[in-house]
Amino acid sequence: MADKNNIAKTKVKVPEHSIRRLSVYLRYLYSARDNSDFYVSAPNIAKELNFDPTQIVKDLSLTGIKGKPRAGYNTFELIQAIEDYLNFDKSNRAFLVGAGSLGSALISYPQLESFGIKIVAAFDIDPEKTGKLIKRVNVLPVSQMPELAKRLKVEIGILTTTAEAAQQATNLMVESGIRAIWNFAPINLKVPDDVIVQNTSMYSNVAIMLKKLQASKQS
Amino acid sequence: MADKNNIAKTKVKVPEHSIRRLSVYLRYLYSARDNSDFYVSAPNIAKELNFDPTQIVKDLSLTGIKGKPRAGYNTFELIQAIEDYLNFDKSNRAFLVGAGSLGSALISYPQLESFGIKIVAAFDIDPEKTGKLIKRVNVLPVSQMPELAKRLKVEIGILTTTAEAAQQATNLMVESGIRAIWNFAPINLKVPDDVIVQNTSMYSNVAIMLKKLQASKQS
Numbered sequence: 036m037a038d039k040n041n042i043a044k045t046k047v048k049v050p051e052h053s054i055r056r057l058s059v060y061l062r063y064l065y066s067a068r069d070n071s072d073f074y075v076s077a078p079n080i081a082k083e084l085n086f087d088p089t090q091i092v093k094d095l096s097l098t099g100i101k102g103k104p105r106a107g108y109n110t111f112e113l114i115q116a117i118e119d120y121l122n123f124d125k126s127n128r129a130f131l132v133g134a135g136s137l138g139s140a141l142i143s144y145p146q147l148e149s150f151g152i153k154i155v156a157a158f159d160i161d162p163e164k165t166g167k168l169i170k171r172v173n174v175l176p177v178s179q180m181p182e183l184a185k186r187l188k189v190e191i192g193i194l195t196t197t198a199e200a201a202q203q204a205t206n207l208m209v210e211s212g213i214r215a216i217w218n219f220a221p222i223n224l225k226v227p228d229d230v231i232v233q234n235t236s237m238y239s240n241v242a243i244m245l246k247k248l249q250a251s252k253q254s
Numbered sequence: 255m256a257d258k259n260n261i262a263k264t265k266v267k268v269p270e271h272s273i274r275r276l277s278v279y280l281r282y283l284y285s286a287r288d289n290s291d292f293y294v295s296a297p298n299i300a301k302e303l304n305f306d307p308t309q310i311v312k313d314l315s316l317t318g319i320k321g322k323p324r325a326g327y328n329t330f331e332l333i334q335a336i337e338d339y340l341n342f343d344k345s346n347r348a349f350l351v352g353a354g355s356l357g358s359a360l361i362s363y364p365q366l367e368s369f370g371i372k373i374v375a376a377f378d379i380d381p382e383k384t385g386k387l388i389k390r391v392n393v394l395p396v397s398q399m400p401e402l403a404k405r406l407k408v409e410i411g412i413l414t415t416t417a418e419a420a421q422q423a424t425n426l427m428v429e430s431g432i433r434a435i436w437n438f439a440p441i442n443l444k445v446p447d448d449v450i451v452q453n454t455s456m457y458s459n460v461a462i463m464l465k466k467l468q469a470s471k472q473s
Contacts, residue, residue, distance in 0.1 A: 047469045047470045048469075049462060049466050049469055054461050055458040055461070055462070057461070058440060059440055059441060062417045062441065085442045085444060086442065120465075122461075122464040122465065122468055123464075136362060136364055137359075137363055137365070140356075140363060141359075143355060144355050144359060146355075146356070146456070146457075147460075150456070150460040150461070151460065152460055190467065191463070191467070198281045214467060214470065215463050215464075217459065217460070221277060221278055221281050222281065222303070231463060231470060233459050233463035235454065235459050236274065236277070236278075237363075237365070238277050238365075238369055239273060239277045239278075241370065241436070241452075242274070242276070242277045242340045243268060243452060244410070244434050244436055244450060245340065245342075245346060245370060246268045246273055246339075247266040247268050248434040248450055249341055250267075250268055251266045251448065251450060
């Protein structure tokens with residue numbers, strides 16, 4: 036077994052930039068389909084979304100779709116191919132750990148299910164929070180996580196605790212068999228090599244934006 | 255004036271990776287201060303946070319602090335230096351555009367103010383949403399944005415509309431004098447060269463995590 040105290044490295048390589056763009060194309064394709072545009076071409080998508088058409092053709096080829104890049108792709112087939120590639124058609128059960136304000140907001144965020152993530156239970160260490168319902172999701176004591184993860188075959192954890200509680204919550208998730216952690220806590224999590232961490236730090240996004248705003252005034 | 259239809263480029267360069275790390279150090283320093291650790295050293299921080307000490311010294315030097323890297327920094331001075339560098343001690347007024355579920359969640363997210371962002375008004379095109387209060391924030395019709403932005407000198411906009419409404423909302427923000435947009439909508443915004451866009455796409459973060467989880471099972 037891997038050393039749990041190892042620094043989280045990028046162990047699994049995926050084409051992150053292409054995946055980001057594919058998820059943007061997908062949103063556009065949904066609206067094209069809704070507008071009864073049954074064929075779309077890379078130059079069309081490029082024009083609508085401000086992307087380079089060559090890049091689009093390259094990204095789309097990752098999904099294995101066989102289109103005629105200039106003549107066009109069948110919109111339905113293309114949507115299906117991207118959804119399959121991104122696993123968006125599947126519903127992936129997830130636990131949410133830390134039922135504070137951000138956690139509650141994510142539970143109440145209806146788009147999450149359309150991204151392929153279904154929160155089946157939330158956990159907290161605070162007895163004032165456990166035993167309650169947020170929307171239709173139960174907030175349970177963390178002690179119930181290991182058994183429930185095994186029973187429900189949950190592999191995804193959403194971490195919305197405070198920075199202070201995050202590492203301990205992570206350790207429990209890993210012990211419970213969670214294999215991918217979507218981390219909203221502003222810390223660098225220690226996980227075994229075979230556990231995936233995806234960081235979404237609101238905090239650093241704000242910091243970068245404010246720094247750019249300041250720099251733009253000085254230039 | 256810049257062409258509004260230009261593709262958003264990275265016009266203002268800031269050391270993004272260092273800023274991300276500095277915001278993580280800051281969280282650690284707050285807890286060190288709360289534990290009465292009045293001196294911290296780069297090797298201490300490195301050990302606690304899984305970072306390389308040389309990198310930490312380099313990052314901290316950006317703030318202009320004069321410390322003795324191995325002997326240590328005064329915790330209070332270091333916090334002040336990072337906060338100054340990141341503009342976290344200031345309260346930056348912001349508008350939120352799109353008062354749906356994600357927008358409401360952000361308004362209700364208390365940490366935002368500690369990051370230096372204060373939402374002073376929210377806007378929506380839906381008459382069913384306008385005229386209401388979310389926490390203490392008024393939801394106003396978008397038509398009121400230009401005048402209010404000028405009166406309140408608001409330069410930051412948080413975009414939480416649907417993908418479909420995002421570009422039009424962006425155009426109005428830009429016309430209202432907004433200079434930095436924190437974009438949660440999954441599209442590539444078209445903005446003039448002098449407007450900053452910071453993207454936080456929940457959607458692509460989920461896609462990347464699911465793809466890594468899938469790849470880890472195949473390897």
